[in-house]
Amino acid sequence: MNMKVIAAKGLFITLGFFLLLSLLAQYGCSEPRSKKAVYVLVDTSGTYSKQFDKVQTVLRYLLGSLQSGESLALARIDSESFNEKNIIARMTFDLRPSMANAQKRAFLESVEQFGENIQSSQYTDITGGILQALEYLNETRATEKHILIFSDLKEEIKKGQVRNFPISFDGTHVVALNVTKLKSDNIDPREYQTRLEQWRQRVEQGGGDWKMINDLNHLGQIVD
Amino acid sequence: MTFDFWANIIEDQAELSMLIWAGILVIVMYIARQPAHQVILVLARSLRNALRLMARSVMLAEKQLRSRNREVLLAQGQEHAERFIEREFQRVEILVNRDLSGYPSLQRDLKEQITRIDEDYVQSSEVPPKPPEWLKAVEAVADIPDNGSPVVAKILNDIHTTLKKALEIDLQEYRRANRERHGLLKKMMPYWRSLTNSLNSVERKITGLEQRSIIIDNQMQAYEDIRNHSDYAERMLSSSSLTQFFISGFALCLAIVGMYVNFQLVALPMEEMVGAGSYLGSSNIRASDISALFIISIEVILGLFLMEAIGVTQLFPVIHLLEDHRRKIIFWIMLSFLFIFAGIEASLAYMRDMLASDREALSQLLTGVEVAEPPLRWIPSLGQMIMGFVLPFVLTFVAIPLESFIHSFRTVSGLFIVWLLHILVVTIRFVANLVFGIGRLIMNVYDLVIFIPLKIESAFSNKNTEKEQDKISGVLTHQQETGEDK
Numbered sequence: 001m002n003m004k005v006i007a008a009k010g011l012f013i014t015l016g017f018f019l020l021l022s023l024l025a026q027y028g029c030s031e032p033r034s035k036k037a038v039y040v041l042v043d044t045s046g047t048y049s050k051q052f053d054k055v056q057t058v059l060r061y062l063l064g065s066l067q068s069g070e071s072l073a074l075a076r077i078d079s080e081s082f083n084e085k086n087i088i089a090r091m092t093f094d095l096r097p098s099m100a101n102a103q104k105r106a107f108l109e110s111v112e113q114f115g116e117n118i119q120s121s122q123y124t125d126i127t128g129g130i131l132q133a134l135e136y137l138n139e140t141r142a143t144e145k146h147i148l149i150f151s152d153l154k155e156e157i158k159k160g161q162v163r164n165f166p167i168s169f170d171g172t173h174v175v176a177l178n179v180t181k182l183k184s185d186n187i188d189p190r191e192y193q194t195r196l197e198q199w200r201q202r203v204e205q206g207g208g209d210w211k212m213i214n215d216l217n218h219l220g221q222i223v224d
Numbered sequence: 225m226t227f228d229f230w231a232n233i234i235e236d237q238a239e240l241s242m243l244i245w246a247g248i249l250v251i252v253m254y255i256a257r258q259p260a261h262q263v264i265l266v267l268a269r270s271l272r273n274a275l276r277l278m279a280r281s282v283m284l285a286e287k288q289l290r291s292r293n294r295e296v297l298l299a300q301g302q303e304h305a306e307r308f309i310e311r312e313f314q315r316v317e318i319l320v321n322r323d324l325s326g327y328p329s330l331q332r333d334l335k336e337q338i339t340r341i342d343e344d345y346v347q348s349s350e351v352p353p354k355p356p357e358w359l360k361a362v363e364a365v366a367d368i369p370d371n372g373s374p375v376v377a378k379i380l381n382d383i384h385t386t387l388k389k390a391l392e393i394d395l396q397e398y399r400r401a402n403r404e405r406h407g408l409l410k411k412m413m414p415y416w417r418s419l420t421n422s423l424n425s426v427e428r429k430i431t432g433l434e435q436r437s438i439i440i441d442n443q444m445q446a447y448e449d450i451r452n453h454s455d456y457a458e459r460m461l462s463s464s465s466l467t468q469f470f471i472s473g474f475a476l477c478l479a480i481v482g483m484y485v486n487f488q489l490v491a492l493p494m495e496e497m498v499g500a501g502s503y504l505g506s507s508n509i510r511a512s513d514i515s516a517l518f519i520i521s522i523e524v525i526l527g528l529f530l531m532e533a534i535g536v537t538q539l540f541p542v543i544h545l546l547e548d549h550r551r552k553i554i555f556w557i558m559l560s561f562l563f564i565f566a567g568i569e570a571s572l573a574y575m576r577d578m579l580a581s582d583r584e585a586l587s588q589l590l591t592g593v594e595v596a597e598p599p600l601r602w603i604p605s606l607g608q609m610i611m612g613f614v615l616p617f618v619l620t621f622v623a624i625p626l627e628s629f630i631h632s633f634r635t636v637s638g639l640f641i642v643w644l645l646h647i648l649v650v651t652i653r654f655v656a657n658l659v660f661g662i663g664r665l666i667m668n669v670y671d672l673v674i675f676i677p678l679k680i681e682s683a684f685s686n687k688n689t690e691k692e693q694d695k696i697s698g699v700l701t702h703q704q705e706t707g708e709d710k
Contacts, residue, residue, distance in 0.1 A: 060590040060591070060592070067501055069502075070501070095502060097500050097582075098578075105589065
C-alpha cells in the first residue's frame, strides 16, 4: 500500500475523531435526557423572614445535587410577587462542569447577600409568586418542574389584587417546606389544616402534584 | 351435550352410566385393537425414523465440522511451526554470523598460542650434560701406580681438586639450565589458560548451535507430524490452542481492567468537551463516556498497527506483506500518533484532577465545612498524568494476547460447537428411542384397558386350539389303527 494513502488514513482517523467530538458537542448530544428545574419561593413577610437559614440549607443541598443543564431560581414572596424583580437569582447550569461549578458559587453568593438584607413585606402574595415561578419553569423547557415554597401559606393580598382563579400547574411538583404554624393556628388548629388542604386542592386541580415536608432532615425527598 | 348428560343416561345412576360407557369404550377399543395398534406403531416408528434421520444429518454436520476444525487446526499449526522454524533458523544464522564469523581469527589465535607453547616446550626440554673430554685422561693418570712417589700423589691430589671444581661448575650450570626450563614452563601457563578459554568458548558456541539444532529437529518432527495429518499432532495442537485460549483470555481480561482505569482517567474531563448532561439520543449513554471510549479504542487500534508494523503480530496481512522500509514508516507514523494521544491523555488526566479538586472544593463550600488542602497534593496529580501517558503504550501490547485469542478462539469455538452437536445427536437419539418406547407403552396400556375381552378371546382361542389338536390327534390315532389292521 502506498505510504501516502496510509498517512492520509491516519490523518483521516484523527480528523474524524475531532469531528465526532465537535458533532457530539454541538448537535447529537446537546440536549440533556432528563432535565430538572427548581424554583424556590421564600416568604419574606412578618415572622417568616427569620427562617432564612433553613432556606439556605435547602439551597445548598439543591446546588450540590443539580447537574449541568438543570436550572435553579430563588425568588421572594412579598406584596407583589408576580414580578421579575422578585427573582433574586436564577441560573441554568452550563454543560461544562467547571463552568457549572463557578455558576453555583455565584448563586450561593447571591443567596448569602440576599440573606443579609431581607426586608419584611406587609402582604404575602403567594399566588403571584407561583405564577411567576410557573412562567420561569415553562421557559426552561425542563422535563421535571419543581416549585419549593417556604411559607406559612397564609396568603394576604393587597386590596384590588385578583388571585382567586384556577392555575394550570401542568405536572409541576409543588413542595411546601417548613410550613410554620401561626398564633391563630394554635387557637384553632383547623385553620392550619384548612389552609393546607385548600392549597393542596388548588395545586391538584390545576394538574400539579402537592407535597409537604416540614422535617428538613429528609432533603432527599424534596426533588426526588 | 354436556358431561352431565353423558354421565346420566340412566337417571340418578351416574356410576352405572359411567360403567356402561366404559364397557362400550372397551368393546369399541377391542374391535379397533388391530388398526389402533398399527396406527400407534406406525406413528412411533415414523417419529423414531425422522428423529434418527435428523440425528444422522446432525452427525454428518458434526463430522464435517470436525474435519474442517482439523484442517484449520493443522493449517494453523503448520503455519505456526513454519514461523517457529524460520525464527530458529534466523537465530542460528545470527549465531553463525556472530560467533563463527570470528572463527578464522580464533583459529589464528589458537595457532599462535600453540606455536608459542610448542616453542617454549622445545626450549624447556632437558639436554643431558656431556661427559667431560678429559675424563679418559684422568682415568689414565689415576691408573699410574704411585709407588710411594710424592710427585704422583701431588698430581693426583691436584687432579682431584680440579675435578671437584669442574663438577661444582657443571652442577651449577645444570641447576641454572633447570631453572631456565622451569621459567619457560611457567611462562607457558597463561598460554595454556588462554588456549583453554578459547577452546571453552568454542565449545560453548558449538553447544549453543547444537541446542538450537535439537530444537529445530524437534520442531521439524512436529512439522512432519502436522504435514502427515497425524492424530498425535492434532491432539497436541488442540491442547495447545486451549491453553492459548485461556492464557490469552486472562491477559485480555487484565487489559480490559487497564482500559477501564484508562477510561476513568478520561471520562470526567471529556465532560468539559462534550458536556456533562449530554446523552446519546434518547438513551442513557453519556456522550462523554462514548468520547472517552473512542479515544481508548483509537489508542488500541494504533497499538495494533504498531505491533503489526514491527512484525510482532500478523493480524493484518496487508501490513505484514509490505516491504521492511514501508513497515518502518508505518511504525514511526503510529508511534507519533500514539505519542500525541498519550500527551492528550496525560493532559486530560491532569484536567480530571483539577475538576475533581474543584468539585470537592464546591462540595465543601456547600456543606459549610472548611478542610485544609492536604500536603503533597501534587503527587496524585503527577501520578495520574504519568498513568495517562503510560497506559496508551501499555495498551499497545494488547495486540499480542488479542492475536492469540483470535487464533485460538477459532479452534475452541469449533471444538465447542462439535461438542454441542455431539450432545444434540445423543439427545435426538435418546428422544427417538423414547418415542418408540412410548409407542410400545401406549400399545400395552391399550391392551391393559381391554384386558377382559382379550382374556376371553385368549381362553376361546385356547379351547379351539385344544379341540383342533384333539381332532388332529384323533385322526392320527385312527389312521394308525387302520394301518395296523391292514
